[in-house]
Amino acid sequence: MDHFSQFLAALARANGLGDKITWHFYPGMLLDSYGKWWDDFGKRPCAHEGVDICFFKEGKKKITPLAKNANIPAMDKGLILNRCKDFLGESLVIAHERIHSGSPKVVFVYSHLEIEKDLVPGCWVEKEQIIARTFDTSKKQSKLLSHLHISCVELMDEIPLDALDWNLFPDREKVNLINPVFI
Numbered sequence: 001m002d003h004f005s006q007f008l009a010a011l012a013r014a015n016g017l018g019d020k021i022t023w024h025f026y027p028g029m030l031l032d033s034y035g036k037w038w039d040d041f042g043k044r045p046c047a048h049e050g051v052d053i054c055f056f057k058e059g060k061k062k063i064t065p066l067a068k069n070a071n072i073p074a075m076d077k078g079l080i081l082n083r084c085k086d087f088l089g090e091s092l093v094i095a096h097e098r099i100h101s102g103s104p105k106v107v108f109v110y111s112h113l114e115i116e117k118d119l120v121p122g123c124w125v126e127k128e129q130i131i132a133r134t135f136d137t138s139k140k141q142s143k144l145l146s147h148l149h150i151s152c153v154e155l156m157d158e159i160p161l162d163a164l165d166w167n168l169f170p171d172r173e174k175v176n177l178i179n180p181v182f183i
């Protein structure tokens with residue numbers, strides 16, 4: 001669980017939020033939820049493939065969403081394997097081998113972003129390097145607030161790097177989705 005909590009602390013630092021905040025998660029933001037946490041709070045078309053990070057609270061102040069274009073740091077040193085479109089913005093697929101050294105087939109997907117232009121497959125990123133900003137969802141008239149989606153994906157077979165995308169990640173016959181909260 002250390003990696004995820006350290007990542008949340010890094011995300012707060014990257015956005016000048018200090019170390020006193022707590023992050024808030026509604027059930028629909030968690031792995032495998034069928035619930036929406038936006039708009040009509042209805043049902044998702046398929047089980048959620050990861051964790052959405054958006055809301056935080058400082059002391060007794062009210063729960064606040066991340067700003068549009070919030071800075072997104074890398075969880076750890078890692079190699080960019082792919083960069084692909086998602087239904088809001090773009091996703092970055094990264095292998096963080098120090099986090100999953102025992103299982104090289106685990107990849108991390110950071111989604112709904114506007115990614116730095118020079119970050120292309122084959123590039124290395126450093127721990128806490130700012131890799132992207134959250135996608136400004138108002139550009140697509142989406143009722144979703146700008147947020148970071150993180151998936152942790154265990155690949156069952158050899159898959160070409162350019163096929164690491166959103167056609168693959170929801171396919172539970174080809175991938176095993178690990179709960180990022182417990183990494």
Ligand SMILES: [Zn+2]
Nearest residue numbers: 050051052149
């Ligand atoms: Zn999500």
